Amino acid sequence: MHKLIRTLGFALLALSLASCRLIYTPDVHQGNLLDKKTVDQLQPGMTKRQVLVLMGSPSVNSPFNQNQWDYVSTEQHRGGDIKVHTLTLTFNNDALVRTEGDFFAEDAQKLVDDTKKYHASYPVDETKGDKSTDGGAPEKKDDGGK
Numbered sequence: 485m486h487k488l489i490r491t492l493g494f495a496l497l498a499l500s501l502a503s504c505r506l507i508y509t510p511d512v513h514q515g516n517l518l519d520k521k522t523v524d525q526l527q528p529g530m531t532k533r534q535v536l537v538l539m540g541s542p543s544v545n546s547p548f549n550q551n552q553w554d555y556v557s558t559e560q561h562r563g564g565d566i567k568v569h570t571l572t573l574t575f576n577n578d579a580l581v582r583t584e585g586d587f588f589a590e591d592a593q594k595l596v597d598d599t600k601k602y603h604a605s606y607p608v609d610e611t612k613g614d615k616s617t618d619g620g621a622p623e624k625k626d627d628g629g630k
Contacts, residue, residue, distance in 0.1 A: 490605050515557030518571060523583070525615075526573070530580045535573060542573070551575045 518539070525538055535553070542553035555571040574582040 500525065509563040511562060512560040513557065515569075516555040516571075517557060518555060523571065526580065526583055528580055528582075532575060532578050532580075535580060539573075 498611040516539075522539060526535065532539075532553075539555065544554035546552065551574060553573045553575070555573070557569045559567045559569070570585040571583065572585045573580060574584075
């Protein structure tokens with residue numbers, strides 16, 4: 485009986501912490517992260533190979549429609565609603581003819597700026613560890629010339 489009461493107590497505690505949003509829920513970004521500079525470089529008439537080098541592999545490349553590439557990304561902020569962003573490229577005879585859709589144009593830079601705030605604000609030399617700089621040799625004590 486004592487174990488049952490303790491288990492129920494822990495369950496209630498966990499439930500109350502979850503309902504208070506004290507449990508951390510990270511932002512989730514998945515798929516192709518495109519920036520405005522890259523998308524602005526797309527020109528009608530570019531070959532599929534040129535687009536592949538510039539943009540990377542598409543998220544969706546249907547085997548039934550070789551003339552359409554879809555770049556899809558999803559964004560979820562702190563467990564909220566999922567936002568889906570798409571960019572569709574249409575080709576005709578291996579040449580780009582149309583681009584349409586939305587993408588992370590302004591959000592990509594915001595995402596980069598958000599990640600910078602988690603880096604250390606003080607100077608850090610990552611090449612040095614916790615070891616001493618003299619190669620780990622033990623310190624010599626001065627015994628007064630004995």
